[in-house]
Amino acid sequence: MAETGEMDQIPEIVRLVGDVLGPAAIGAYLHGSSVLGGLKPASDLDVLVVSRRPMDDREREALLAGLFEISGSAAGVRPIELTVVVQSEVRPWRFPPIGDFLYGEWLRDEFEAAGVRRPEPMPDLALLIAMVLACDHPLTGPPPAQVLDPVPHADLVRASVAGIPGLLDDLDGDTRNVVLTFARIWTTLATGEVTSKDAAAGWALAQLPPEHRPVLRHAKELYLSCRYAEERWSDELKAQVRPHIDRVLTEIDRLSPR
16 A cells, blocks of 8 residues: 555645546546555556546646646655546457556656657556556546456557567666566466566566576565665676576567467
């Protein structure tokens, strides 16, 4: 569950969504670390909003402006990752769904320079919706199972694999998250469940041969104990990162459909 300080942020998120979308908002759902084992030092507050209709440009700009004020280090609070999806895009389920809006702190500079993105296909919504259904934590609206269709395992696999090229591009600059995300992809393909990053790392560590465990063990320890600015990798561990990723990719490829 979210901690006391973060609980103060949640009403602000709910209020912002209500102010912008009003009765068009069917529900808002907390997911991710807040619900799956508790927030870690660098965790986002993750919220999915399900809407009855697409937002217009004015609403997108209002939602973005509000998130700029209540998210991230500039506001002295947790970063917020907020996704809006129109219910008809995901019920009945189809792949890939169109995401109506996405905000995360990694997009802040882009949004400040160029404004909000237009709706676009968002394969990751398959994983996000599966997690929302598993977490079952409405902030507003009915339980998610009354609003969202289940995601077939085949589409969880497709969504997981679709993100691999981008993850490899980010390996040097975002090593901790990429290593943990590959562990979660492997776990999802093997078990059919979308779990927290540390739970996925624990599962993957038990499957790996000893020589490929140190990188993932270190990434998990960083995730549990420190913010990104405090992250450190020794030269020895850095040299082991790509061999570790290659081993995990071999396992992912083995589980992926031909």
